[in-house]
Amino acid sequence: MITETPMMRQYNEIKRQHKDALLFFRMGDFYELFFEDAKLASKVLGITLTARSKGESAIPMAGVPHHAAETYIRRLIKAGLKVAICDQLQDPDEAKGIVDRGVTRIITPGTVTEDSLLEDKSNNYLMAILNTGNLLGLSWIDLSTGQFEVEDIIRERLFDEFARLNPSEVLLPEETVRNNMSFMEKIRVECKVMITSRPDWEFSVDTAYQTLAAHFGTTSLEGFGCETIGPALGAAGAVIHYLKETQKTSLRHIIKIQHHQINNRVLMDRATQQSLELTQTIRNGDREGSLLGVLDQTRTPMGGRLLRDWVISPLRVSADIKHRQIGIKELFENATLRREIREILGDIYDIERISTKISCGRANARDLVSLKQSLLKLPALKEKLAFCIADILVFLEQQLDVLEEVRVLIGTAIVPDPPPTIKEGGLIREGYDASLDELRYMSKNGKSWIANFQAEEITRTGINSLKVGYNKVFGYYIEITNVHKDNIPQTYIRKQTIKNAERFITPELKEYETKVLTADERAKDMEYDLFLQIREQVSSFTARLQRTSESIAVIDALSTLANLAAENRYVMPEITDDLELKILDGRHPVLDRRLGVESFVPNDIHLDGIRDTVMVITGPNMAGKSTYIRQVALLVLMAQMGSFIPAKEAVIGTVDRIFTRVGASDELSRGQSTFMVEMNETANILNNATERSLIILDEVGRGTSTFDGVSIAWAITEYLYQRIHARTLFATHYHELTELALLFPGIRNFNIAVREWGEEIVFLRKIVEGGTDKSYGIHVARLAGIPKEIIQRARMILNNLEAATLDVNGKPKFAPLKAAQEKKQPKQLKLFASREDMIIEEIRKLDISRMAPLDALNKLDELKKKLEIYES
Template identity: 85%
Template sequence: MITETPMMRQYNEIKKQHKDALLFFRMGDFYELFFEDAKLASKVLGITLTARSKGESAVPMAGVPHHAAESYIRRLIKAGQKVAICDQLQDPDEAKGIVDRGVTRIITPGTVTEDTLLEDKSNNYLMAVLEAKDMMGLSWVDLSTGRFEVEDVQKERLFDEFARLNPSELLLPEETAKNNTSFMERIHAECDVMITFRPDWEFAGDTAYRILVEHFGTTSLEGFGCEDVGPALGAAGAVIQYLKETQRTSLKHIMRVQKYRLDNRVLMDKATQQSLELAQTIRTRDREGSLLGVIDQTKTPMGARLLREWVISPLRVSADIKYRQLGVKELFENSALRRELRDILGNIYDIERISTKVSCGRANARDLIGLKQSLSKLPALKEKLGFCITDILASLEQQLDVLEEVRILIGASIVPDPPPTIKEGGLIREGYDASLDELRYVSKNGKSWIANFQAEEIARSGINSLKVGYNKVFGYYIEVTNVHKDNIPQSYIRKQTLKNAERFITPELKDYETKVLTADERARDLEYDLFIQIREKVSVYTARLQRTSEAIAVLDVLATLANLAAENRYIMPEITDDLELKIIDGRHPVLDRRLGGESFVPNDIHLDGAQDKIMVITGPNMAGKSTYIRQVALLVLMGQMGSFIPAKEAVIGTVDRIFTRVGASDELSRGQSTFMVEMNETANILNNATERSLIILDEIGRGTSTFDGISIAWAITEYIYQHIRARTLFATHYHELTELALLFPGIRNFNIAVREWGDEIVFLRKIVDGGTDKSYGIHVARLAGIPKEVIQRARIILNNLETATLDVNGKPKFAPLKTEQEKKQPKQLKLFTSKQDMVTEEIKKLDISRMSPLEALNKLDELKKRLEGE
């Protein structure tokens, strides 16, 4: 039986309130964990698992030093754990019994603010989701920056927003887990996110509204433009309630809630974001190799985070795009100014996150010095911007607040190179506080004061042998030998009698003793109090610091895009409200940089949006079809960010959405095959694209039989042309689709140029007019190392397929059965043999362009059965 000590009783009571978190229980210089928490921490952190007591009373126990706790907490958070910090709330020396303890903060993946726990180039979002009929209410906050937003979205777009925002932690009503198991299964399957369930009442509209107005100190949300928000309002209330519960400190740096504007953003579904590799690559999930990884030359963390937002969520309104473009253009053309601005920006720290740490009471002295050093660069930055003429740069100059009073305060109060802790002293400058200076003087100059005091007492008493000493029992004393006892001043107070001498004290010596013995401790306490006061004074400027950091971020991104353009021969595309898409000598922004501009083959595109709407692109494997169509999407996206693009000339009629259907993989956890994933993504395009969208298709229909595949691909292309009329690039191996150009004037054929010499081919990587009837798949197979015997056999089969030869029994001769055992096996149906041309003609006769996709598929299925019967 385990005997519960008073300390363990205290631990158990606190642990009951935080069952879902690892409890870091402060005991002296360590944070200790007990029971299952200790076992889990030991496994994750690789620390020793010990025991408190022995035998049946043994309690599993593990600990980490409190001064190094942050590094251990970081590893636990990355492992998906929550950590409750239980600190000592009183000085152990003052405690009469058990030291008072309490949880001062709960750290979760979505609520971290420490630099070591965060990725400086990405936002760290805590998101809440509330379902309401056909809508989903979303609210997300980055606690480290104070950014707080809401959005109501259609249910089918929820996972697109997950992909865009990449939250670290998700808050859901408890009822969601009980009533929507399919939704929960999909989250677990597709999202790498910690899920925290909260009481349903926290998401209730009235409760949420009250929580929000109380937090902002307003009577309504009208000033934030959020009075008409739907279920997202409930999600926002749950976010604030959760932060109050976990942080237990000021949240005043969250100063506003904003409604995310969908009407001025290019929407991209999850599949598009992933296939275009905007922020990370598909295979490695790394930033390097993605569009963001290639173009990010930002100098500040704030700029890096903003650039990611611009990449993931480009603008839709042409006027807003041009507003950014002109700023990039001015910095592009003025290389000296661009260079000077970027040099200054390189010396600015993360003001946005430092101001949050200050506001939350978590900044140390080094944070304040970093803030001071950053602010010292702002006057020069503001002066340089004063020469700019474009509206966006002029507005940034106005928004940039140099905050001279903050810089002066920190400079006058904090030493240039302070220690990392704030309770050990050494933070405050000499001359800032007279009381602190006196304590430091007493502490550092004790010996000289004693020597002076002794000399004064000798002179006053005339006793040359008088000396001042010290011991731990009696403290400071004046010692006089018995020879001079008649000359002892009356003001002396006897303290101790020795064999040959007497020891005395005086009020002055006693006062000094009190000062010198406690000077160090009192100085440390005073420094801490002074630092807290200074930090609170700086926190008053949080709003101004946030506005300034926003201006710095925008300037950093504009200067980065200008520098990128200057270094890589980018041009400013013409942005219009027409539907024309024209790019001359366009280059893939990632491959162009990685391969080198001279070795990458540029290509053109011209869809006028009126007549020419669809490009059907055929050509061999490995020739560059997929690269080309992705390139076009990325160049349009960059243009609508406000960036210059790698091309010789460009006109971009703005797009409202970008869709890609490129590649596919099984989603076995959801019971979906490769082909089902392909069809789901295609259905999303057909149901949501508009005439202003850009559609990128790669190999539609390859996940099923050839007959089904070509039928679906044909029907989809016709449907896009007839009903959606969106600008579309379709890369395909189905050469039959080239005949669409004979039926519809707005569909044009293109192919990747190839040169042949015997069995060898050379991919020229150039898009040219016209279709092709070869895929060169066997050539690619040979390059991949397929055995020579297989390659030779494949060539025979391909030759017979292409000539559609039949034997005397009307059976295909390209793969005759050779063994009796093989003859007994079921024969596989061969669809495109000598009837191939007839099949194409039959598809044309159906006129499936006038049908819905479902009707078209039914008709094609009927045709398939009829032809198979014939």
């Protein structure tokens, strides 16, 4: 039987309150973990698993040094675990028994604020979801910045928002976790995110309203535009409850809640965000190689986070886009101003996250110095913007608060190069506090005071052998040999007799002893108290710091896009409310940077959105069809960010949504084949696209049999043209679809130019008008190294297949040319050989030379009558 010691009893009581977290239990200079926590931590962290006690009473145990705890916590959080920090709440020297301990903070993936646990240029979101059926309430917060938003969405958009926000942790009501396991598991598996269940009452909309109003100190939420929010309000309440429980500190840096508006943003579903590789590549999930990886030359972390938001949520309203554009244009045209602004920005730290750490009481002196150094740069930045004329730049200059009082306070109080800890002294400038200066003087100059005291006493007493000494038992003392005992002043107090001498003290010496011996510790304590006061003073400026940080982020993002345009020969697109999409010499923004402007082959696009709405693009693998259609989508997206784009000229009629259906992937965990995923994504487009949407399709129908695939692709293209009227680019190997252009005037054929020399082919990467009837798949297979024997056999099979699908004129049988020439009303044609074609083919193959004359005549007459019937 294990005997529970008082300390382990304390541990067990605290652990029972935090069962879902690893308990970091402070013992001296270490955080210790016990039982299952120790086993799990030793496995994840690779630290030694030891034991407390031996034999049957042995308790598994592992520990990490408290000064290095952040490093270990980072690894645990990345592994999707929670950590409860249990600190000593009193000085062990003052404890009469067990040291008081308590949990001071719970760190979870969605609530970290430490720099070492966060990505500089990415937000770290905690999300709460209230599931009310078809309508879901979403709320998300980045605790490190105070950004707090809410949104009611339909269920189908949930994973689109997950892709956009990429939350680290999701809060769900216990009822949902208990009774809707499929919903919970779908989130866990598809989004690879930690799920935390919370009491149902925390999601109550009524309770949430009161909780939020109390937090913001308001009587209503009308001022935040959240008065009419539905279930999202309940999710927001759950977020605040969770933060109060885990942070155990002030949340006053959360100064507002915003209603996320989708009517002024371009919507993109999860498949589109992934296939366009907006923030990370499909292959390995790296930022390098994504659109953001190319665009992000921001000089501050705040600017980097904002630019990411612009990439994944472009603007939809033309006036808003132009507002941004004009600011970028001014910085683009003024190279000196742009360079000077970017130089200043390069010396500004993450004011947004520093202000949060200050407000939460977690900032050290170095954070304050970083803030001061950042504020030092703001007057110069404000001065540079003062002469700008673009509305957005004028507004940013006005919003830029230099916070002079904060800079002066920190500069006056904190030393330029403080230590990382705040309890060991060395933080406060000399001259800031007279009492602290006196303590420091005592601590540093004790020996000189003793020497002066000794000299004064020798003069006063006339005893030249008098000396002042010190030991740990009696402290400071005056020692006088027995030879001079008759000259000892009456004010001396005998303390000790030793051989041939007496030791004495005086009230003055004792008073100074008390001051000197405790001066160092008292100075450290006073510095700590002063630092807390200074930090508290700075925290009162949190709202102003956040507004300034927001302005700096926008200035950074605008100057970055202007700099990209200048360095890479980008042009400012014309933004209109029409449906026209015209880009001359457009270049893929990522490949353009990789290959260089001189190496990348530019291409055009022109859809007026009224007469011409659909491009059917054919051509071989490796020729560049997918690159071209993605390029168009990325250029439109960049234009609606307000950015200039890599092109010679562009007119962009704004889009409300961008859809893509690209690539082949399965979702076996959901029991869905490649073709089912393809059809799900296509159905989403057909059900949600509007006339203002941009649709990018790549090889729709390839996941099934050829005839099935062609049939589906044909019907989808007709539907997009006739019903939705959206601007559509359809890249396909089904060159049979080129016949759609014969039936519908708004569908145009284009192909990627290829040149053939015998068996060799050269991809020219240039898109030209007209269809193609070759896919060159066998050529590509040969280039890939497929054995020659297989290539030869494939050519033979291809020739047979093509012969079987051509009509008497050598044309595909999918859309008879006659119908197009007669300009009949467009209609869905049969995709397979008609009875008429079969009769003509039978006549063509009839070998009369081997038949009796009468038999041949009868057979021809029979076929001729059948043909006349079908033609009539």
